[in-house]
Amino acid sequence: MILSIATITALVILLVFHSSSSAIAGQPCSPPSASMEVMLKADPQIKNTIHRVCFNCHSDQPKYPWYASIWPSSLLIQHDRQKALARLNFSQWDRLSPEMSRIRLLDACTMMTEGKMPLWYYRPFHFEARLSSQEIQHFCAWAHLQ
């Protein structure tokens, strides 16, 4: 029994170490001046919304949940985050023209409005990432003004 527990514990530690080296590997960070909120002078509610709901996948400043260090969920998170960053990164807004900035914001609005974001399978573990209809409306109204 003791041997089994020790084996399982070792396996868990191994998996944790294995995945922490892959899931949390990141890109070089961008300066704050390159962020969307600075470049577009986002209002406090927009900042609050995107930090709370979007930043874990769509910024250079993720706050990884505990299961990001455990295989195989670590692989899922790594995959989702990479794909998310390729499509939208709030930390690299300086790479977009004003036209593309507006397109990305309207895309984000659409994804929120259609309930596609945040991804449904993360929602049960992230109560803080739930979006109210008022927040979505405010984000979309602001996006249309950009």
Place this chain on the structure above:
Amino acid sequence: MIRIFAALFGLSILLALPGCSSFDSDPSTDLSPEVLRSRFSALKAPAIPAALQARVDLGRKLFYDKRLSAGENTSCNSCHLLNAYGVDGHSFSTGHDGKLGGRNAPTVYNAALNLAQFWDGRARDLVAQAKGPILNPVEMGVPNADMVVVRIKSIPGYVSAFRQAFPDSADPVTFDHFAEAVAAFEQGLLTPSRWDRYLEGDTNALNDEEKKGLKLFLKVGCATCHAGKGLGGNSFQKLGYLTAWPDQHDLGRYQVTLMDRDRLVFKVPTLRNIEKTGPYFHDGQIASLNEAVRLMAKYQCGENLRPEQVGQIVSFLKSLTGVLPDKYIAPPAFPSTQGNANTSLSNQATTGKGFGL
């Protein structure tokens, strides 16, 4: 302990499952023009303001005039052939003294839509861009801006053309004005296509195969970067975002900013006329558009497309090919060099000195 581990493992499996599911978290694939117009804009044929006509006409002459290069054998049109969709079809272009450029020559058509110019975006606009190649040792090879002005002033017809193009200037022949005239001409190099008619509401402008390709283009995520009026040209992106790009030799925008985050970052090229502007990528190493699409889907979007899917996307991309503005790009008559024997360009060329090299 076992129960805790089992719970963790079960949770992990639960979390991993949706990654394999068919739940659609992809961007909208609605093909209605009204919806598409939130991500794309129709391009219209340019209208040249009458006040700028003289400047545009001057820019056209300068664009075509080989006498402005150090060897009198290279013009903008040598690498950006206006009758060939603004490219020369080579991986790297041959410039002054037979030297090769370091990157593939991008098309000048629709370049006015770009957020910056050159693959690495080192020129903020067309005016800044026009100052680059003429002074580049491997392109037109003129040693400095003053020599460009000397060369232009040695051609009497140009002095009067600059005066007409910049009537308010006391000193019309300047390097800045040279660049402004070339840029004014390039502003008019726009090529609307069937895609623009579709966006404006003519849903018959694309056939069924092209619509399938468009749907796939949207679903795969190509439109993340290839959106807007130019379907590209309006953002910078890392080449090899999801999978490391095989050739890491050219560091791209890093050479401009010296920031680590800009390694392998390039300006996203426009997809307008992409059918006609190969070979592809900054190094011009991919000759086939189908292969270019397959690589982009894999390295940028993380999707391994089947050949028939690639074919569908390529069908859509061909709808982006516009009609060349034949009258606008017709080669002009150049101002004569006669009457100024002291600065005979042909003499400089034959002595091999050119601009004092």
